[in-house]
Amino acid sequence: xxxxxxxxxxxxxxxxxxxxxxxxxxxxxxxxxxxxxxxxxxxxxxxxxxxxxxxxxxxxxxxxxxxxxxxxxxxxxxxxxxxxxxxxxxxxxxxxxxxxxxxxxxxxxxxxxxxxxxxxxxxxxxxxxxxxxxxxxxxxxxxxxxxxxxxxxxxxxxxxxxxxx
Numbered sequence: 361x362x363x364x365x366x367x368x369x370x371x372x373x374x375x376x377x378x379x380x381x382x383x384x385x386x387x388x389x390x391x392x393x394x395x396x397x398x399x400x401x402x403x404x405x406x407x408x409x410x411x412x413x414x415x416x417x418x419x420x421x422x423x424x425x426x427x428x429x430x431x432x433x434x435x436x437x438x439x440x441x442x443x444x445x446x447x448x449x450x451x452x453x454x455x456x457x458x459x460x461x462x463x464x465x466x467x468x469x470x471x472x473x474x475x476x477x478x479x480x481x482x483x484x485x486x487x488x489x490x491x492x493x494x495x496x497x498x499x500x501x502x503x504x505x506x507x508x509x510x511x512x513x514x515x516x517x518x519x520x521x522x523x524x525x
Contacts, residue, residue, distance in 0.1 A: 390439035397432030400425050415483045423480055430473040437466035461511045468504030471497045 404425035413421065440462045475497025478490040488494060 386439050386443035390436045390443055393432050393439060394436035397429045397436060400429040400432060404429055415481045415486045418481050419483070423476070426476045426479065427473075430469065430476045433469040434466070434473060437462065437469045441466060457511065457515050461508045461515060464504050464508040464511065468501040468508065471501030471504060473497075475501060 404422060407421040407425065410421065441459075444458050444462050475494045478488065478493035478497060480489045481487070482489065
């Protein structure tokens with residue numbers, strides 16, 4: 361994002377940078393929201409190791425950060441789609457590889473949100489709403505992220521990266 365070419369169709373950025381604060385750029389904002397979602401998921405993961413939680417405490421400490429993390433991932437994905445499409449009205453007009461990578465990631469985020477909603481623990485019974493949907497949503501969402509990760513290997517402006525011997 362910060363090292364994108366300065367000119368459309370260019371291959372090299374003007375200067376390589378490790379960090380830049382560019383909140384006016386949609387792509388930068390997408391990455392910042394994604395980072396916040398990742399931190400919330402870390403809280404969710406740590407809290408899920410706590411033993412002996414009641415249903416209310418489990419929903420508060422595990423489920424709530426899960427929902428918030430999924431929401432942040434969905435917002436980040438939407439911002440990424442806007443950023444790669446070049447505007448709010450052109451989200452569905454572009455179909456290059458970069459767009460497909462973002463779209464597959466967004467599908468994964470939607471599936472993770474479905475999984476999170478299905479994993480809500482009913483206070484009355486202590487059961488999840490839909491264990492099967494929660495498990496399948498997590499699995500298929502993770503597969504979407506994996507597929508998008510493999511697709512990124514072929515997205516480099518100069519073509520697929522090759523390992524040097």
